[in-house]
Amino acid sequence: MGPAHAASGLAAGALTLGVAATHLGIDRPLEQLAWVVAWGGFAYLPDLDQKGSTAGSMWGPPTRWLSRLIGVLARRHRGGTHDALVAPLVFGGLAALAARNHWTALAVLALGIGLALHAVAQLVPGDAEKTAIGNLVLSGAGAWWLTDQGVHLPWLPWAVAGGVLVHIAGDALTTDGVPVPFTTWARRRPRTLGLRLFDAGRGPEPLLQYLVFPTLTVLGLVRYVGPVRDLLAPLV
Template sequence: MMGPAHAASGLAAGALTLGLATRFGVDAPLEQLAWVVAWGGFAYLPDLDQRGSTAGSVWGPPTRLLSRAVGFLARRHRGGTHDVVVAPVAFGALAAVAANWPWSALVVLALGIGLALHAISQLIPGGTEKTALGNLALSFLGAWWLTHQGVVLPWLPVAVAGGVVTHIAGDALTTDGVPVPFTTWLRKKPATVGLRLFRAGRGPEPFLQFLVFPALTLLGLVQHVGPVRDLLAPLV
């Protein structure tokens, strides 16, 4: 799938897993919002393996440099970062290390926010969130504000790994499929697997992106987030 569809699926997955998020200390409305946004942003992460992707260019040179390193390790687009066993473990482990220090946890959360902002840029007036410096400033401001409102981040590795798995599941629906675990490094051309229902950006993808995933996100928020439920109660 394309980037915005991945982010929409991540938001839906984050909202629908709010019931499980309480096990990781996510229970206050603001923490629940951070959880959902993080899943949406981190559903972009596997595309760090591709130069010019949103994930690789969202903050300009810093993320482009990161994208080059990830692409080298992943060997190719839809390679190692799309391995459903290796990728969530690797990204989740890096997030677990980062979560041990406030500054690095802030960076990881800011990256999730930045990717999520870029994904929903069509819904935001203006274009600040699309520029590297504007997105960087908004992302770190949002992460700083959340952490100074009492949001703690031990759940970051779960959100990172969950977003990555959601991305891989989405790409498994498309004709290119995803690599069979470990074959990216074991074979010159990795074996792939998937349902192969449609080409990326084609077929039912816009329907999923603009209707199904937002509806699931709203459903999860209404079920689990008290203020959202109270706000929408007259309409539901």
């Protein structure tokens, strides 16, 4: 489900900070924060393929139209957006095009922040992030503030593709599985694959969402982000 996907994305973003610092130059705390939040948000992105999804209602008409377009191209829920080869390449490629312009990169980052806020809204005090206008204002202001503070976004395609891949890996654990690459468009009923360990929202998912993934996120932040390490290391 959405919150578990976002939690897994945050954990993956935090645990890849070392690689991001070495290969992408992401070593300042604010940029590290943006990287982790982007992974969390974009780990929710593939579920925009579902008409009427809660993610699709995030910003009202704009995200509803985007959700409908993605749903048509993906052909079905858990269709093309859950193809482990196609989806990361397509979403990452679109993000790479967006990253070439400041304002489109800003919009993509805002989308990631908005999806992260939407997914974890149940854990955030207040209701502002649960409304279309409130989420749009908060995510847009967050993206603008981060870039105004000198956060550069050439790494955005990697965060988008990585978050999408984490989402697909999570769905591959569930009974519905994910489509065999390329079969979504080649077959009326695509073949699926996966470990099929539990139904979505059941089994160990609450344990992963509320304990395992948050713990991994904190450990990654303590390991790689100086101010967080100084604050939390004595407690960990």
